[in-house]
Amino acid sequence: MSEYKNSSYHIRLPILLAIALIAGVLIGSNFAEPKTDKKYQASIQKFTQLLDYIENDYVDTVNTASLLEESIEVMLDKLDPHxxxxxxRDAELMESQLRATYDGIGVEFNLLRDTLYVVTPLTGGPSETAGIQAGDKIVSVDGENIAGIGLNNRMVYDMLRGPRGSEVTVGVVRKNQEDIIEYDLKRGAIPQTSLDASYMxxxxxxxxxxxxxxxxxxxxFKEALSNLxxxxxxxxxxDLQNNGGGYMSAAIGIADEFLKEGAVIVSQKGQSKKYDREDRAEEGGIFEEGAVMVLINEGSASASEIVAGALQDNDRALVVGRRSFGKGLVQYPFDLKDGSEVRMTIARYYTPSGRSIQKPYEDGEEVYNNDYYDRFVSGELFSQDSVHFDEDLAYKTASGRTVYGGGGIMPDYFVALDTTDNSAYINRLVANNTxxxxxxxxxxNNPEMKNMSVDEFINDFEITDAMLQEVIAMxxxxxxxxxxxxYTKSKELLKNLLKGRIAREVFDNDDAFYKVYNNSNEVYREAVNIFMNPDKLKEKSNTVLLQRM
Known part of the structure; x- marks a missing residue:
């Protein structure tokens, strides 16, 4: 049975298994006991009776499946947004995003001008083994043309992923070669990582x-932490900025590496006591003494908030950035017989001080999803004074500092969103894949770049005006x-973004990208500045790290 997931990612799609759901497949799944309440049973009977009348006695022919889909969408809309x-077809794909491996041909790809472009073959995968190269364009799959047909990511996944050991033939166009090259590939297990960067x-x-x-x-994380x-x-x-969550167990394990044995990490409570639990730190954390900063922003949700909340409430880390997303609900995947699933909220989680950081959702999904826009308009992303918390939801950390529940983790040290060098023009260059x-x-076109070291590249390589003109033309x-x-407003940001992206592609190394790109990340810059100038904490009346620095 799948472990608990705690993610901000969610989908509202047509429900195809409504009859099974109403018949009690969900309620009678392996994890839950059938409900025997008479009112519940009466509601089920009333609904199925109505379906029978519509199917057999209504004057016109009716697509009962569509009616059921709409009715259950309305039913789910009355619950929480998660x-x-x-x-x-989507359950398997979503599950694969969190697995250690997936089965496929092993390429990082991009869609450019309606063509499937190989960014890089993944190390050890079938494509690399067969000889597919970065820059190749895949134009056919099993003899069928796929160029210029309106490809999207979903179509690419369906064509290239498949059962381990199954075979697929791809046709490739390679630069400076006239003929299409065909590769017979046997799909294999492709490892995927969730740690973007780790460096000193x-x-x-x-x-x-x-x-x-x-x-x-x-x-x-443990391997990276030990190496550093x-x-x-x-x-x-x-850095947990824009990390939307995932497995709760991973968040608990990571928090445990910083906390002394016995410290509370997170607890959860549901309507049913079987979902109640409390997780505490065990002995032997790798980094229980050194100073820690956790970076969050409005895109940090769920499992990210578990880590930030645990370290903040235990006065173990300084949380730096902006108020997090505010998702304090725990989902459990209930599998249905046709391979679909319902990810149902079964509990709320609470930080060690006892606060729930779930933001309100009673006003409906549209209001809930417009929260970022509301924060932008209200000025919250630019000024800490624009954030207002309910004093009735005030809690105390281990050392007696005040923290608040009711809508995300508020950082100890606020960093305003920096939009001074951003522009719609730069956003368009990114969005259209330029x-x-x-x-x-x-x-x-510059294979000799690989002869440089990453440090040489960072120190010596410059984005020239000629390069920028090429980008503008493209x-x-x-x-x-x-x-x-x-363009003038965003020139330095564009240069930094280009240099970071080139570093990633040349060295096939995300560390190289972030070493460059973080120069334009205002939260990262401020965190480094605090470590180098700890007196800034005194200015903010927050000494949580001073004894460790």
Whole structure:
């Protein structure tokens, strides 16, 4: 049976298994006992009776399945925003995003101008073994043309992923070769990671960025943490910005590496006591003494908030950034007989001080999903003074500091969103894949770049004005009209983004990307600044780290 998941990701899709659901398949699943309440049974009978009347006696022919889909969508809309139905074809894909491996041909791909472009063959995968190269364009699958047919990511997954050991033939167009090259590939297990970067900022400060909490996240994190500690790390920046969550167990394991034995990490309570639990730290954490900062923002949700809340309430870390998303609900996947599933909220989780950080959802899903826009308009993303908490939801950390429940983790040290160098023009270059296309072409046309070390690249490589003009021209070709005012405003950001992307492609290394790109990340910059100037904490009347620095 699947373990608890705690993710902000959710889908509202047509429900195809309504009859089975109403008949009690969900309620009578392996994890729950059938309900015997007379009112409940009467409701089931009333609904099925109505369906019989519509099917057999209504004047016109009716698509009963569509009626059922709509009725159950309405039913789920009355629950919380994270209880969702996932049809069979999407259940497997969603599950695979959190697994250690998936079965496929092993390529990182991108769709450029309606063509499937191989960004890089994954190390050890079938594509790399067969000889597929970065820059190849896959134009056919099993003899059928796939170029120029309106490909989307879903179609690519369906064509290239499949059972381990199954075979697929792909046709490839390669630069400077006229003929299509065909590769017969046997699908295999493809490893995937959830830790984006791990490196030393200087002789003392280490940095780890996690993009989601997946099956292997805890293992990846422990390995990275141990490696950095061996390299002399005494201070750590743990970056959970825009991490939408995942497996609760991974979050608990990571928090445990920082906390003394017996410290509460998280608890949860449901309507049924079988879902109640409390998780505490065990002995032997790898980094129980060094100073820690946890970076969060409005995109940090769920399992990210478990880690941030546990370390904040135990006064173990300084939380830096902006108020997190605010998801304090726990989902459990109830499998249905046709391969679909319902991910149902079965409990609320609570930080060690006892606070729930779930933001309100009583006003409906539209209001719930517009929360980021509301924060932007209200000024919350730019000023800590714009954040208002209910004093009735005030709690105390282990040392007596006040923290609040009712809507996300509020950082100890607020960092305003920096939009001074952002612009719609830069966003268009990213959205229409111009930046990605240019950096891939640059990598392919400059193979000598691989002879540089990452440090040499960071210190010596410059984005020239000539390169920027090439990007502008490519953007025009892709439909991004040049805007001089916005370009001038965002020039330095564009240069930094290009340099980071080139670093990633040339060295096939996310560490290289983040070493460059983090120069434009305001939360990261402020965290480093605090470590180097600890007196800033005194200015904020927060000494949680001073004794460790």
């Amino acid at each position: 209880t969702v139905y996932i049809p069979p 900022i200087d002789d003392n400060i280490g940095y780890i960025k996690i993009n989601r909490f997946a099956e292997t996240t805890y293992r990846e 500690k061996e390299r002399g790390m005494s201070q750590l920046i743990l 930046i990605r296309e240019y950096t891939l072409d640059f990598r392919d 953007g025009e070709k892709n439909g991004a009209r040049f805007n001089r005012k916005q």
